[in-house]
Amino acid sequence: MKVPFLDLKAQYLELQDEFDAAYRRVMDSGWYILGKELEAFEAEFAVYCQVKHCIGVGNGLDALHLILRASGIGPGDEVIVPTNTYIATWLAVTYSGATPVPVEPDEQTYNINPSRIESAITECTKAIMPVHLYGQPADMDRINEIAVRHGLKVFEDSAQAHGAKYKGRRTGGLGDAAGFSFYPGKNLGAFGDGGAVTTNDDDLAEIIRILRNYGSQIKYHNEVMGFNSRLDELHAAMLRVKLAKLDEWNERRKQVAALYFDQLTSNTNLVLPCVPDWADPVWHLFVVRSKKRGELQKQLTDARIGTMIHYPIPPHLQEAYSELGYGKGSFPISEKVHNEVLSLPMGPSMSPSQVSMVTETVRRLV
Ligand SMILES: *Cc1c(COP(=O)(O)O)cnc(C)c1O
Numbered sequence: 376m377k378v379p380f381l382d383l384k385a386q387y388l389e390l391q392d393e394f395d396a397a398y399r400r401v402m403d404s405g406w407y408i409l410g411k412e413l414e415a416f417e418a419e420f421a422v423y424c425q426v427k428h429c430i431g432v433g434n435g436l437d438a439l440h441l442i443l444r445a446s447g448i449g450p451g452d453e454v455i456v457p458t459n460t461y462i463a464t465w466l467a468v469t470y471s472g473a474t475p476v477p478v479e480p481d482e483q484t485y486n487i488n489p490s491r492i493e494s495a496i497t498e499c500t501k502a503i504m505p506v507h508l509y510g511q512p513a514d515m516d517r518i519n520e521i522a523v524r525h526g527l528k529v530f531e532d533s534a535q536a537h538g539a540k541y542k543g544r545r546t547g548g549l550g551d552a553a554g555f556s557f558y559p560g561k562n563l564g565a566f567g568d569g570g571a572v573t574t575n576d577d578d579l580a581e582i583i584r585i586l587r588n589y590g591s592q593i594k595y596h597n598e599v600m601g602f603n604s605r606l607d608e609l610h611a612a613m614l615r616v617k618l619a620k621l622d623e624w625n626e627r628r629k630q631v632a633a634l635y636f637d638q639l640t641s642n643t644n645l646v647l648p649c650v651p652d653w654a655d656p657v658w659h660l661f662v663v664r665s666k667k668r669g670e671l672q673k674q675l676t677d678a679r680i681g682t683m684i685h686y687p688i689p690p691h692l693q694e695a696y697s698e699l700g701y702g703k704g705s706f707p708i709s710e711k712v713h714n715e716v717l718s719l720p721m722g723p724s725m726s727p728s729q730v731s732m733v734t735e736t737v738r739r740l741v
């Protein structure tokens with residue numbers, strides 16, 4: 376690959392000494408689950424997200440699932456989710472026993488369209504779960520305003536938006552609670568699976584702490600039927616190293632995005648990302664749209680440039696969700712977007728010359 380889609384090894388090499396020191400520290404401690412590293416990471420990430428509590432869990436899906444469980448959401452309840460998201464958002468709702476109720480995106484930002492939320496609310500609706508897709512915050516003021524009017528909770532799926540800001544405030548504290556993923560490819564990624572819940576709600580934080588650890592506060596005393604979903608000491612130690620670098624890495628992603636905009640705006644056949652003036656995105660992905668996506672992707676692959684499609688099939692058309700009874704045409708905006716999107720290489724380690732290689736190849740086609 377001349378330009379990899381995302382170079383995770385480069386991120387490791389950049390901070391190798393610090394990772395190696397963190398590894399030694401954990402190994403030497405002789406303590407590997409629910410210890411000092413996790414406590415320190417939770418405190419640091421809570422400060423970073425401008426919230427009172429952070430609870431480390433096993434992955435992003437668990438973070439969202441545990442938020443719903445801890446909020447008492449279950450069978451018979453409905454949770455509003457975007458049609459345009461990774462399937463994990465929907466699965467978290469399904470695992471809680473509730474039903475995901477999909478709402479179409481805004482065609483410019485690809486995030487859930489607040490104007491379409493109210494018609495999806497029924498007497499069973501308990502919460503709205505917006506996703507800050509591709510690293511760009513959803514329109515949270517409008518979503519929160521609807522939630523207040525209908526007595527609903529708002530839970531952010533912030534798995535792609537570590538550090539992103541909405542009207543100057545970080546994601547993770549823009550609703551009642553938020554779920555983060557530390558999957559390796561995310562803006563803040565571990566060397567394996569990891570996740571966290573952030574919230575300002577003391578009670579919710581307490582319940583999630585218990586739920587993630589077998590429903591237990593005191594060892595071998597189980598108050599509720601909990602889960603095993605903890606963020607390991609080793610991952611927490613590694614994440615602390617990366618968290619200290621996150622703002623700089625997000626800044627470098629912004630510079631890559633700025634170069635893309637510079638070099639691609641004249642291509643009228645290509646739809647570039649749209650950033651509302653209140654959004655400060657962290658460019659988890661740089662997603663363009665093209666009617667000739669297949670050709671474009673092939674051309675880039677032939678030039679040994681990595682691309683991906685986020686996502687090729689929307690959740691409502693996945694076999695896994697056939698039971699909900701949706702079909703082709705159920706959510707046309709999302710389907711159209713899914714047919715045209717292409718994610719260009721993006722990451723903190725990308726050089727300006729790599730960006731030029733991508734844009735020159737793109738320009739040859741469109
Ligand atoms: C990655 C992701 C998740 C799930 O995170 P995992 O850590 O892989 O479980 C949830 N929602 C969105 C939008 C994601 O991108």
